[in-house]
Amino acid sequence: MTSDILKYTWQFILLCLFQVLIFNNLNLGGFLNPFPYIYLILILPISIGRIPILFIGFSLGLVVDVFSNTGGIHAAATTLVAFYRPLYLKAQAPREGYESMALPHLKTFGFAWFIPYAVLIVVLHHSVLFYLEIFRFVEFFHTLLKVILSSALTLFFIFLAEFLFVSNKRR
Amino acid sequence: MKNILLFIYRNHVFFVFVILEIACFSLIANNNTFHRASVLSSSNQFIGRMYDLNNEVKEYFKLRMINNQLAVENAALRSMLYESKYFSSKSITSITDSVSNQHYTYVPAKVINNTTDRRSNYLTIDRGILQGVQPEMAVISSEGIVGIVKDVSKNFATVISVLHKSSSISSKVADTEYIGSLVWEGGDPTVAQLKDIPNHVQLAEGMLIKTSGFSAMFPSGLNIGTIRSFEIKPGDNFYSIEVKLLTDMNSVSMVYVVNNLMRIEQIELESQTEISDK
Structure with a gap:
């Protein structure tokens, strides 16, 4: 349990650093702003409580906000995602329930389960983020294109991480 | 309970989620002036509208005061303009020549007031006694004649315009040496009438009219205008000639006051002759 906390704290810091130092500085033509730090919300244990995940999401977004000078838009988006994730997992739960220590990884649950899960979370997060950033509906379709393209890139990085860093062994 | x-x-x-989101949005609103403005404007729209209405009513009653303030400010700003400055230096151009004595000197002046729509029109120029302007001096522009100085003060002078009912300027049809007098019968400020040209003179439209130099005011040979039309009225020995003035009296701004250095001598001699004739 303590080692888990250490592990996720380390991932928290690592993802924030990657986001702030590398991905925020990617300049890919204005439409591509990937936010792979949201990966942390995806991979938290299924058994985590709803209140802890809310606070983790809030603080994750807040850290990114502080370093990107964006006020609270990342925190708003991550908090919403952190609120939504348990609802989704509950709705998608297998009949016999999740294994007690199950982790929501690609290799644990397979493509058919992981792809809709990741896409839904990432697109929800990016939509909230970009529409809050614009804060008006005048550039609705412009922003929508931004959401779609950036989500695709974020998902690419998430799948890359899933293939590279997640070991095959089940926990 | x-x-x-x-x-x-x-x-x-x-509830925790809602509280966290509220915290996020307050952070957003505090961080970004654009977001802040949007949030404030939507939440305070009603109060804002009330303020607007109140202000509109108040402002209406203040209009007179605001007008006065603006007028005062305009006047202050206008007085700072280059055009408002009065340059008191005596900028008189004169040429000293040992062979030919100076006959005329010129004082450059600026028209500061002008009318053309009355029967008797006057101009005001920004040169007066201190700059050597005297009554009955001629005023010309670079294109043609303008008028004759009437009254002078220290720094200003009024000018009887060519467009004046008593203005009569001795002029001649160029190349013919026939003398007439140029008057203005009112109406079109671009056209004057030339009288006393005998009907045997060959005229053509476009012929140049110049000053004769007989009046002791205008030097001879200054351009006045061109013949626009001419006719001989039945039983008349003289032409009725319409002259298109070269000086646009509506827009004239820079003029020269002509100082005839021998004018007094000429006038004295002429008056002596007239007296001895009686």
Whole structure:
């Protein structure tokens, strides 16, 4: 349990650093702003409580906000995602329930389960983020294109991480 | 009360979520002036509209005062303009020549007031006694004649325009040496009438009219205008000639006051002759 906390704290810091130092500085033509730090919300244990995940999401977004000078838009988006994730997992739960220590990884649950899960979370997060950033509906379709393209890139990085860093062994 | 607490406890995740989101949005609103403006404008729209209405009514009653303030400010700004400055230096151009004596000197002046729509029109120029302007001096522009100085003060002078009912300028049809007098019968400020040209003179439209130099005011040979039309009225020995003035009296701004250095001598001699004739 303590080692888990250490592990996720380390991932928290690592993802924030990657986001702030590398991905925020990617300049890919204005439409591509990937936010792979949201990966942390995806991979938290299924058994985590709803209140802890809310606070983790809030603080994750807040850290990114502080370093990107964006006020609270990342925190708003991550908090919403952190609120939504348990609802989704509950709705998608297998009949016999999740294994007690199950982790929501690609290799644990397979493509058919992981792809809709990741896409839904990432697109929800990016939509909230970009529409809050614009804060008006005048550039609705412009922003929508931004959401779609950036989500695709974020998902690419998430799948890359899933293939590279997640070991095959089940926990 | 118990039920409320129970309700909150059952939905405590949602309430925590809402509180966190509120925190996020307050951060957003505090961070970004654009967001702040948007949030404030939508939440305070009603109050803002009330303020607007109140202000509109108040402003209406203040219009007279505001007008006065603006007029005063305009006047202050206008007085700072280059055009408002009065240059008191005596900028008189004169040429000293040992062979030919100076006959005319010129004082450059600026028209500061002008009318053309009356029967008797006057101009005001910004040169007066201190700059060597005297009554009955001629005023010309670079294109043609303008008028004759009437009254002078220290720094200003009024000019009887060519467009004046008593203006009569001795002029001649160029190349013919026939003398007439140029008058203005009112109406079109671009056209004057030339009288006393005998009907045997060959005229053509476009012929140049110049000053004769007989008047002791205007030097001879200054351009006045061109013949626009001419006719001989039945039983008349003289032409009725319409002259298109070269000086646009509506827009004239820079003029020269002509100082005839021998004018007094000429006038004295002429008056002596007239007296001895009687």
